[in-house]
Amino acid sequence: MQNRITTRKNLLNSNGELTEKGYATALLLDYNRKDIKANFLRIKEWDYYLVMNEDYAVALTIADNSYMGLLSISLLDFKSAWFKTTSVIKPFTLGKLGLPASSKSGDIVYKDKRVTMAFLHEGNKRRLTCSMKKFSAGKDFSCDFILFDEPKDSIVIATPFPDNKKAFYYNQKINCIRSAGTASLGEQTFHFNEGSFATLDWGRGVWTYKNTWYWGSASGLLKGKTVGFNIGYGFGDTSAASENMLFYEEKAHKLDQVEFHIPMGGDKHHYLQPWRFTSNDRRFEMAFTPILDRADYTSVGIIASDQHQVFGKFNGTVVLDDGTILELKDFLGFAERVYNRW
Numbered sequence: 562m563q564n565r566i567t568t569r570k571n572l573l574n575s576n577g578e579l580t581e582k583g584y585a586t587a588l589l590l591d592y593n594r595k596d597i598k599a600n601f602l603r604i605k606e607w608d609y610y611l612v613m614n615e616d617y618a619v620a621l622t623i624a625d626n627s628y629m630g631l632l633s634i635s636l637l638d639f640k641s642a643w644f645k646t647t648s649v650i651k652p653f654t655l656g657k658l659g660l661p662a663s664s665k666s667g668d669i670v671y672k673d674k675r676v677t678m679a680f681l682h683e684g685n686k687r688r689l690t691c692s693m694k695k696f697s698a699g700k701d702f703s704c705d706f707i708l709f710d711e712p713k714d715s716i717v718i719a720t721p722f723p724d725n726k727k728a729f730y731y732n733q734k735i736n737c738i739r740s741a742g743t744a745s746l747g748e749q750t751f752h753f754n755e756g757s758f759a760t761l762d763w764g765r766g767v768w769t770y771k772n773t774w775y776w777g778s779a780s781g782l783l784k785g786k787t788v789g790f791n792i793g794y795g796f797g798d799t800s801a802a803s804e805n806m807l808f809y810e811e812k813a814h815k816l817d818q819v820e821f822h823i824p825m826g827g828d829k830h831h832y833l834q835p836w837r838f839t840s841n842d843r844r845f846e847m848a849f850t851p852i853l854d855r856a857d858y859t860s861v862g863i864i865a866s867d868q869h870q871v872f873g874k875f876n877g878t879v880v881l882d883d884g885t886i887l888e889l890k891d892f893l894g895f896a897e898r899v900y901n902r903w
Contacts, residue, residue: 563815564801566590572719575603577727582801584811585717592662592731597728599767602627605903606660608669608680609762610689612706612740613780615753615893616640618872619704619744620855621691622648622680623658623669623678623878626903630654630674633853634693634702634744637871637872639893645697649676650777664733664763685711687738697746706742708759711735712787714813716806720797722769730766730796735806736789737780756782757790771902772796775821777838779875779894785888786810790879791847792819792838792896805845807879814882823898832856832869835898838877847877847889849896863902 564583572590574580577598581590597604607624620635630651637644660811661667669680678691687708696702717736722728744751758780774795781788790809795803805816818841826833834848851873859866875892 562801563803564715565635565815566719571596572731579719579721579723579729582719582721582798584719584802584804584806584815586714587779588663588665588717588733589729590717590719594656594662594765597727597767599617599725603767603769604656604729605764605766605768606656606658607631607666607762607764609764610680610759611762611778611895612708612753612757613893614690614753614757615782617744619726619751619753620646621678621680621689621704623652623660623671625656625658625660625681627655628653630658632671632678633783634676634678634691634696636697636702636744636751637853637855639852639872640760644853644855646857647693647696647702647857648695649673650816656685660765662765664735664761666794672701685709687711689742695805698749702744702746704742704744705742706753706759708738708740710739711736712808712811714808714811716791716800716804716813718796718799718804720799720801722797723790725769727737728767728769728797730764731798732766733761733763735761735763735789736778736791737787737811760789768903772899773898775896776816776899777894777896779797779892780808781894782799783889783892788879788887788889790845790894792816792821795799805840807845807881809881809887816840816844819845821896821898830869830898832871832898836871838896842880844880845877847875850874850876855895865900865902868897868898869899870895
């Protein structure tokens, strides 16, 4: 069952519980941090942008997880299978980073002695800028991107957690945003020109302590037409709707359930071996050949995070709502498995 949300209303009722569970193709439910009735330390808000082309990628994160804020930058070079992630953690931000209640308006600007990051709305475009001192091997990093031609349709989910009625995940992921700009590391410049696309992961919610999620995404061109997809699960109780969606020429095509098949040896995942993806409606059937594993592990007391965001090439078929079959060949994207105690 896929419940589609079609009317605008508040995200939460007077008890701090979701007014409706399901999916939409736009932000129809209005989020207000003040409506939350759960423990304020469980509130987690983030904006994550990934700008990518066939050669390079930059990922930028501004997150306010209440007991800690996170400013994170990743630079990836697919030609040499190299990446670097550097993060700055701020204790007990408790909403002070001022992340907006909507992805469509409101800017985020952060600055300290080491890092400056800004996610800005400029008319019908977005601008992402950042700089970080001593990002890698003593070298400074900076970037400046313009995002434009944002598609009308996206995937939005309002998802509860089964063991806590006041816990929820409200999330929008926008694929296939055209992008242009540059990034620099020391004296080296990385160009993002024609064929570059951005993805936005906009999340607001109250999370339970332990979770494991799976997420995959890709955006690009197929015979000159934009195509992309968002797949995933593990973000709470998705019985009302999954977050699996195809995008073709800015129009969304809803999928049911997609399963990630990650190679394993015993109880260990082998992330750099070939993966498979299957769907119960046979509308998403893919092989995935990894290029690099953007791995990050943190463990401090009761807090831990084990992240594997694997970038690589998808090969297979997707099926649109009208039955049209699209074949994707060496289609660059990523798939990840993330375990958190947070």
